Amino acid sequence: MKLPIYLAQDTIQSRVQDLANQIGREGENLLFIAVMKGAGVFFADLIRSLPFPLRHTSEYEFVELKSYKGTQAVSEPYFVKTPPKSCKGKNVIIVDGIVDTGKTLKTLLNVLPEQEPASIKTCVLLDKKCKRATNVLLDYYGFIIPDEFVIGYGLDYNDKYRCLPDIHIYDGSKET
Ligand code: IMP
Numbered sequence: 001m002k003l004p005i006y007l008a009q010d011t012i013q014s015r016v017q018d019l020a021n022q023i024g025r026e027g028e029n030l031l032f033i034a035v036m037k038g039a040g041v042f043f044a045d046l047i048r049s050l051p052f053p054l055r056h057t058s059e060y061e062f063v064e065l066k067s068y069k070g071t072q073a074v075s076e077p078y079f080v081k082t083p084p085k086s087c088k089g090k091n092v093i094i095v096d097g098i099v100d101t102g103k104t105l106k107t108l109l110n111v112l113p114e115q116e117p118a119s120i121k122t123c124v125l126l127d128k129k130c131k132r133a134t135n136v137l138l139d140y141y142g143f144i145i146p147d148e149f150v151i152g153y154g155l156d157y158n159d160k161y162r163c164l165p166d167i168h169i170y171d172g173s174k175e176t
């Protein structure tokens, strides 16, 4: 099955490098927290694009939240893997692949302050801004996209299609 490309690998890579360069102006003592599983591919590219000295000094951890089945959120976001206990005094940057309503990010932003990080910022590749239902601030974002369900580059439909290197609009009618 050949899917039309919405965002091609090279377009994504050059934007990821921009974001890494912007984050490179942050102070040190960074702790990246990737929101699994959707952030996985973006996150791996982002951290390896960080300039010196952050590529030496930054740390990372993972959380996992779920709420979607197919193309719909079927519950409020809940933790499958809770945040690390090691955020105290760190400059945390939360990394996710896509923000839609913002509830997933908000759930994480609500609990992280308990860990007393020095600061908390957010970085997402795709911002489905028109769907926002919460007031989350995105400090870094790659692309603003319309209200379409997208797959590839870590983003899934029922856990499939994450391995595609480009990003595509999911069209259920062409499913094989
Ligand atoms: P939110 O909580 O509504 O902001 O949704 C965020 C989560 O929903 C993301 O971390 C994804 O797991 C999932 N999601 C939202 N929109 C899409 C999409 O278009 N493709 C794939 N996953 C999506």
Ligand code: MG
Pocket: 038, 068, 155, 156, 157, 158, 159
């Ligand atoms: Mg998903």
